[in-house]
Amino acid sequence: MNQTASQHAEEFGFELGDIIQEWLWDDDVDDSIRAQIEELTGEDLVDEDYDSAVDGVIIWWRDGDDEDELSDTIVDAYTVLGDDGPLWVLTPKPGRRGAASSSTVQSAAKTAGMNAATPLTVNSDWNGIRLRAFGKGR
Template sequence: MLYLCIVNQTASQNAEEFGFHAGDIVQQWLWDDDVDDSICTKIEDLTGEDLVDEDYGTAVDGVVIWWRDGDDEDTLADTIVDATTMLEDNGPVWVLAPKPGRPGAASSSTVQSAAKTAGMNAATPLTVSKDWNGIRLRAFGKGR
């Protein structure tokens, strides 16, 4: 049992729950000064690549969108569509939002609604750091 706890802790510390792999190019959208840089570092350590911004003009293997309450839901849907345009082979797409009770905390129903508008399903939020939750998006009909 102790071994399983160590494995789960290691997976979380290495950002493996995002579904990214070594060599993946991950694009982040809506980055701002309030993001949790430790999440960025964990993804970069896992992939061995620097995160690229929304101006990156080549195909990417995964996407992270930083979302905060007060941002327009339609803008989130548009951002999801724009971000997935550059995505290779249905790679992982994540919306990261501040946890409830934190400044900028966004309702998961807002993210779910925007995802649906963009043609995606939104999973149950997952804690990805002390202050941020992540919601994985998948195209309709693409499994769990």
């Protein structure tokens, strides 16, 4: 199990019993991050087809994907997110295949009506950035 992912699972802001929705999964995602979230919440991650309210969201994003698609995904994810729960965009770190610039994520977040708020080093290959609706938190 990746120790960094283990240390940071709680820093996502997820809690026991939370339902976490995962968007844009692909075979390059880090399964240790997913496993730690599932262990922390005690629940399996649900995919983007899940149509009930969720307590948190992770979006896997890579450079080369359409920025407008990221904005649309953020909007779609936020509509099922209850009570301003944690919404994270996870991107490969600089130097890794698919690394996205923080300005791309920030621009997409702004277009979606969100602020890019809290950065997090998730592990040696992935960074995360927490998004919040304008006017919510810091």
